[in-house]
Amino acid sequence: MKVTLLPALLLVYPPAFAHHGVASLGAAGLEGPGAPVETSSSATLPEGKWLGYLKVDHAKSKTNLVAPPEGDYNQYWMLGLGYGFKPWLSGYVFQPYNIKKDTPGGLDSKGFTDLSLMGVIGFKYDEGFMLVPARESLDDLMDWHFTAYGGLSLPSGNANHRLDDSSIDPGKSLGFGKSGFSWGLTATRQFSENATAVFEAGQIVFQKYRYDPDPVGGNPGGLTVKFGTETRLNTALSYRLLARPETRFRLDGNAELNFLKLGRDVEDGIGAIATGGEMVYGVLGVRLYQNNMSLGLALKKPIWTDLNEENLQQGAEGREKYRLIATFSTLF
Amino acid sequence: MKLPLLLLSILLSPLAFGHDLWIERSGPLHTLSYGHERSGHEGAKRLEYKPETVRQARCFDESGQELRAEQGRQFPVRLKGDCAVSWFQLSSGYWSKTPYGTKNLPRTEVGAVIESWRSFEAIKRIDHWTHLLAGPLTQELELAPAGDPRKLKVGEKLRLRAFFLGKPAANVSVAYFGRTRGVTGSDGTVNIRLTEPGVQLVQASLELPLDDGKADKTLHSSSLQFELP
Numbered sequence: 001m002k003v004t005l006l007p008a009l010l011l012v013y014p015p016a017f018a019h020h021g022v023a024s025l026g027a028a029g030l031e032g033p034g035a036p037v038e039t040s041s042s043a044t045l046p047e048g049k050w051l052g053y054l055k056v057d058h059a060k061s062k063t064n065l066v067a068p069p070e071g072d073y074n075q076y077w078m079l080g081l082g083y084g085f086k087p088w089l090s091g092y093v094f095q096p097y098n099i100k101k102d103t104p105g106g107l108d109s110k111g112f113t114d115l116s117l118m119g120v121i122g123f124k125y126d127e128g129f130m131l132v133p134a135r136e137s138l139d140d141l142m143d144w145h146f147t148a149y150g151g152l153s154l155p156s157g158n159a160n161h162r163l164d165d166s167s168i169d170p171g172k173s174l175g176f177g178k179s180g181f182s183w184g185l186t187a188t189r190q191f192s193e194n195a196t197a198v199f200e201a202g203q204i205v206f207q208k209y210r211y212d213p214d215p216v217g218g219n220p221g222g223l224t225v226k227f228g229t230e231t232r233l234n235t236a237l238s239y240r241l242l243a244r245p246e247t248r249f250r251l252d253g254n255a256e257l258n259f260l261k262l263g264r265d266v267e268d269g270i271g272a273i274a275t276g277g278e279m280v281y282g283v284l285g286v287r288l289y290q291n292n293m294s295l296g297l298a299l300k301k302p303i304w305t306d307l308n309e310e311n312l313q314q315g316a317e318g319r320e321k322y323r324l325i326a327t328f329s330t331l332f
Numbered sequence: 333m334k335l336p337l338l339l340l341s342i343l344l345s346p347l348a349f350g351h352d353l354w355i356e357r358s359g360p361l362h363t364l365s366y367g368h369e370r371s372g373h374e375g376a377k378r379l380e381y382k383p384e385t386v387r388q389a390r391c392f393d394e395s396g397q398e399l400r401a402e403q404g405r406q407f408p409v410r411l412k413g414d415c416a417v418s419w420f421q422l423s424s425g426y427w428s429k430t431p432y433g434t435k436n437l438p439r440t441e442v443g444a445v446i447e448s449w450r451s452f453e454a455i456k457r458i459d460h461w462t463h464l465l466a467g468p469l470t471q472e473l474e475l476a477p478a479g480d481p482r483k484l485k486v487g488e489k490l491r492l493r494a495f496f497l498g499k500p501a502a503n504v505s506v507a508y509f510g511r512t513r514g515v516t517g518s519d520g521t522v523n524i525r526l527t528e529p530g531v532q533l534v535q536a537s538l539e540l541p542l543d544d545g546k547a548d549k550t551l552h553s554s555s556l557q558f559e560l561p
Contacts, residue, residue: 126489126523137506137514139489139525 030245030289032141033190034238034252037285037298037325040200041238042145042188044122044132045084045331051092053080055327061315069106071315075099088131092118092151100172107163109172114180118151142190149202150183160212167217170225177209184232194240204230208266228263228276238287248291254298256283262317264308277307279318285325296327351379352510352533353455354557355418362411362418364389364455383407385422388454391415392469394462416460421472424451426547438546448547449539454554458482468495473504473538473552478521481558486529493520494536496552507535531559 035041045051057076064070077097084090094117099110122132125144132145157175160168184202191197208226213219236256243250257280264276285298300323307318356363364386367378383406391401391413401413411418426438428448439448454472458465461480468474478491493516494504500520505512514522516536524534538552 133517135515135517135522137523139513140523142525 030243030248030250031138031193033145033188033196034240034254035196035287035294035296036198036234036236036238036254036256036283037287037296037327038258038281038283038300039198039234039236039256040147040149040184040186040202041196041198041236042122042124042147042186044088044120044147045082045090047084047087047134049084050332051080051082051329052332053082053094053327053329054078055080055325058324060321060323062319062321063103063314065314065319066312069103071106072101072103073099074101074315086131087134088122090120090122092120094118098174107165107167107169107172109161109163109169109174111158111161111174113157114153114175115156116151116153118149118182120147120149122147145188147186148184149186150181152182153180155179159209165216168211168214168219168223169217170211170223170227173211176206176227177211178207180204180206196238198234198236198238200232200234202232202234224268226266228265230263231261233259236283241286248289250289252287252289254283254285254287254296256285256298257281258283258300260317274309274312275316277305277310277313277318279307280304281323283325292332293330294328296325298325299323300325352535353420353422353453353555354531354533355420355455355457357418357457357459360412360414362391362413362415362457364409364411364420364422380407381422381424383409385424386420387423388419388421388470388472390419390470392417392419392465394460394464396464396467396469398469416458416462417465417469418457418459419454419470421452421454421470424453426450428547439548440546448549450542450544450547450550452550452552454552455557456555457557459558466493468498471497473501473536473554475506475534475536475554475556477556477558481532481556482561484526484560486526486560489523489525490532490534491521491523492534492556494522494538494554495520496538501538503538505537507537509533510535526560529560531557533557 055078059074061071061073078094080092080094082090082092095115096113098113101108123129123146124132155175155177159173159175159177161174162168182204184200187199189197206227208224210224211222213222236254238252238254241251241253259280261278262276265272279302281300282303283298283300285296287294287296302318302320305318307313313319351367354365356365365378366381386409389403389409389411391399391411392415393399394416399413401411404410425436428435428437428439428442429446430442430444435442439445456474461482466476466478468476473496475492475494481490484490494501502516502518504516506514506522508524513524516522526532534556536554540550542548542550
């Protein structure tokens, strides 16, 4: 007789501040709910457990849209560490590292950006709302689960990072200069042995920041920028394709729809042209679990866009050719 | 992490989850049965057991007080009484896993031993209910529902506590018709969603170290039986 164990929570990662890319939260074991790659699921870390997390999001831009040089690709790396303070309360710290690469003749940037801190509270509905208990059966895990998360970034990166020509491009800065704030809600329901539906709504709000004088970039007195608010509505279906209890291996397929609304950036009090808009991404991916480790792989593409001054936008969200996403996490 | 050990206990226990104990009732007669009757496993439906392995045959009223009941000595073992709860415990003795198969002997009586254990199996049947039955009635591994389980409907959760030596027992693996559904928390609780109509069988398993020299550990299994209307 093959008996599968209770889920060992394998991966959890909450939203983190990356200017145009967020992580999410999820957890799964051989049995129990699955976790999408992009959409946050509603799981918290087991009490007293640590989580190590690495994500890379390679966003290849469409080119030949505007006069060269254009943005070629952005690569968002994120290193994270989480801890379960209580079964229902997890805390995380994330350190992003961004690479923004132009086509030949352009100006590139790369480096560590703002550190971020996140907190996640988990609760569920089982004949009433309650905080997530320390231990749940497989049947308990099929109840509706929720999380509320919130966090802030710390201005540890260099917002006034100068490019090779000594100019400052806020879009290629290594920080926002001031803290940004994020919050959101998730809901997860495993509705059969293999299938899990996940929903998420979240926002990231940025503060106004005045950059250093930049005569080369045409802002000798500096430029004040407030990046537009990011609003996300995500939904996902995770389906367990394969489980091998004897080797503690599991393979899930994931399909996601991610709606993103970017507010228009404001520069010196004026709405910036060719920024912001709305878009829907389709995400197809897989997640593999082995023992206490998990690897997620996904392809993400914009499938619908309504961008402000769309024909002038290049290298931004909604104008990607594709995004390749890989995540690795381990619980210890 | 203790979960792999629990898994091992499930796999090794000759009665736990692989075969079932259940109690058939006909009027005041409670008959201890053993086999595959209730789980839908492949193989013979009923298996014979040695009546002398039955260590306990007990009858309780609705307040949890033990009643005097007549016990048969032949196979199948029977208990006669007006029981709100009937209870049997048996022990199939010592078991040793060797490279040549698993033998029903202590490790001292076989050669090379990979693992060895002493096995205890119990079954509890609930026919009537009061809140006084929400606690342990014995000192053995035992499952007790928090409320009247017979009032539940298919799709609802059975809220249970596992007890051992009369106290809530943590890390007890609990299965529903042979499929592991959870492990008890520090307060002994676990919730199981009932998905089958009719007779219900919930099985618990607990592994404990043993230092009598005859085996490495004891494997306790205990089933709870009741019927949905």
